[in-house]
Amino acid sequence: MTDPVELGAWLRNHAVEEVECVTPDFAGIGRGKVMPSSKFIRDNPTFLPTSLFFLTITGGYPDIANFTGYDTDADLMLKPDYGTMRAVPWANDRSVQVIHDVSDREGNLADFAPRSVLRRVIGQYEAQGWQPIVAPEIEFYLTKPNTDPDYPLEPPLGRSGRRAQKSQAYSISAVDEYDTVIEHIYDYAEALGLEIDTIIQEAGAAQLEVNLRHGDPLELADQVFLFKRLIREAALRCGCYATFMAKPMEEQPGSAMHIHQSVVVKATGENLFSTPEGAPSDAFRHFIGGQQAYLKAACCLMAPYVNSYRRLVPGITAPINLDWGRDNRTTGLRVPISPPAARRVENRVVGADANPYLAIAGTLAAGLLGMIQGVEPRDEVRSDSYERPRELPYGLLDAVEQFKRCDPLRDALGKGFSDLYAAVKEHEYEEFMRVISPWEREHLLLNV
Template identity: 50%
Template structure:
């Protein structure tokens, strides 16, 4: 706390946002003066926020009261990790990510940050250190307050809206220079390790890549980055969305995750042998991804909208398979062309709507189980993969939730409380979705059935 106090004093911070991610990835917490924060050393919040959905609703009472105290008691949140400045605030402010603890001081099992820490502890026990690098896509859109109106691209510097595909176009990216400069400047102020920017396929769709590093640190940074981008968009009178599929007819937004494994002491890449060839651990890690991704899909595709990215039988831009191959973007698990020291695998299935803590935990859990159980991967794919769906995968939320609920190995590591609670929040959101009559139904069924 002394080091934190010194940092707050040096930066003349007068106000602090004490935040923690809920299961959807929404920042929940309290805002308080710095003096009060330092005097108390933590905050209290209701345990129930860990079972809150994106709509602010909760699962059915039988799940809620089985997993949480029926009195809706408080949990204690303690600061963990580095603070982040808030460059868009009117006065010197900071946001500090907190861990959630029960009355006995234990991490709350329903907390996404605790889930990732649990998986990282498994690696630490083996002397392994996972290295990850997320790539986060999002759309910039015109402001629109009516949810029934489709989203449109904003106007760029030229005063025009984008049309057609602009993949990797420098000129298209430069159309949004004012907001991009703010994103880079604010990220530098906050210490976020963002690297390259590209313009993706969609109209006003951008991608920021993070430098590779520690999984918990990067989960924190992606969590904060989403807030940063939304604030930058608001400053420039537009919106930013990380929905997996926000615009019909346009590509979805993903969060590809590059992942590798090093020896915690020597730093040697354990995915490569000394002669530069791929190691047994590397193949087992991929085997684990292929074997267990079908059971953790709700952590990689958490919302009903998430599955609109996957278009089996259609010309979609997201893989609908869990095959692996080197230098092949049509597979779900791509191995980039890299020297042995940088050998890694890229999971191209997660959407950008994920909770970054849970998405990274899911990837690392699958790889861990593959290595522990010595799971052999499938034969590498050759050539371009078509859009025929992998029949081992759940391509809708209902099937994904059933898979996760029924996987005993996932339950054994993540815990029954987390699995039951997380699945229950997803079901609660899905039930809310089913109550809404869509424009498609009105357009095609209103006068024809």
Template identity: 55%
Template structure:
């Protein structure tokens, strides 16, 4: 690291530290679930280091902390990775007690090659394939989450948080400003933290669930937006903790409430001209527009394990419950898995409504872009546009994680885009996680089977 490294910080980070002494730098990287792993080091030490090391085993760990046997032929030796800071990601960690920055790092092996199963590298690999075709993908994620009462006992049902009025948050209040006001103190901290980090929020709305909110982000580069979602998850959790509640990004935290999605809007630009390839010279829909939709329809079932990565994820896909059950496409139709929002030709885009908020943002966006890219390459045509209520149609996506993993493992076309070595490791880790779940006997089984079968 150069001695004047702080002069090269992004503007928002420099503004945050103006007139203050930096105490600590958090060196972070996302693991497969999207948890921030890394080290916190004194600012003086960070200034002297150009890299640091973590074992590659962080990518073999399940969400429970157990391990998948994914280390390869040499066995589980926990080889060190070389982690290099991407200083363009340096942002404030304003919830800490001292003046702290966090910096996202990229993972390389000892030969300087990107570690293929590091999630940020997976997304970069997909984006690079667009660039090689002379294309630039653009995304805009929407983040849904619940603010809930503190829950210290996993055996207890999750309950909505108590709002400013002293009453529990109510359901079926979508877009209510009064409902948003109930969470005013938490939202104020979210805005303040986001401003300190230089993240631009496009809007916050109340969703249909009790205590469920949605944050929209401005469209932009997929890697930058995945970084923002990664940072936002931590930011929102920290804001909630300041007000004696939890923020959860579970896909389906409360049985009778809607689930939480990470809807992803996509457009694709010509690298040379900057024009949206989904719109022709006269503003009409192009072949590329339909090929992209077809790629989502044909390949998304195989990619679903990256966008719905847990057993709980599949509880969200419930008919008539604000989540799609199929991959039909329609114009301005929120019942379809693939929606074409109202937009001018230069902003024409495709919305993937399948992905859950519980996914790793790097992997969820990579999976969606990979499916669209395959559609562009294969020049497929989508099914006929769906008109009406798509909940009345047939479900055509996997309903359980085991089925989704089987389709993921069988899709060599998808593996070539996201990387065969990533696909191998991801499959092993998720299978281990699924086996862990299957070994747990649920209260439902004890209640209904114990004395009746």
């Protein structure tokens, strides 16, 4: 539904009382306003202050000089994308949510807004006559409610009355332990018109994965944005938490958001990664080459917090480099077994904590640069890539520094966005460094 008049009639006919006008910020948190549907139907502009879109995860603000709108905190306008209208099945009143783009007062899209960044990258593909296709896989943990951050997280009690402690990867029984939460996820997804490909038990205790079907990158980023909220609400209804932290619990695997990527010719739908004879194409090789050349610089988009790098350690289901291999889950870039028409590259670096718009934009930009520049990949790795040298940054500050030095990637994403994003991440790191951890008190208090 894209016509405002038609939308207004639909809202009235279905007795919708409230409309949530939402847009994702840098963290992927929905910002916006809730209004009566009668006001939304009048199609009056909705405004939000500029500062909302570069809040740090702690609610602070970076010190940014000469950024347009920063000194005055000028209003930005929300532009509804009517095709994103979905139900809000957990709301007390009959409500819908609509994802909005962010623009200035003249209607020009704000270049630093996450949806704008992804639109920019998709547009660069379209200029080549190409259409990128993605399929995200979202991992998350269910946990016992935790109201005191000084205490570690624990898995919730399952229907058996016991708490999961060990890996039960792909166990149907382990999935059944939390069937109430999963039933709510399915019900909410159906109400929102979102399609789930599969739900599986992952390697961690009470760790689940939702796989989405492949499609347009902006549509899939919207779906991940909605699914994260949907899953949290389903868990809360069942008396537990759902967390997308990259590494929420010690001695347990981290949570990823693997992104499957392919590129088709827009006019014909042919997979650009395969030749007419079904062999891997030059574009396929160069896409992988671009991922290897630029994903280190894009890592702060895919591992955006200090906690993210606790996941990227060898031997616990997460990569440490950008090796590539066919059906090799130890590499950062995996090529799943598939027919030529479905040939694709899986980025296994991305964490579940990443903003889906920015992570997808970053990984697609890296592949596009590789195809345009003709970057050749390294040789395929057929062994255990965890045994090979580390290539990814060790921490957030290192990742941000690499991002700041990579002009081709910054140009692809937009320099205005890139400067602002780097400033936010540096400020978050500085805030983290003010905190003294239990490890420091345990090992340094009386020993140094």
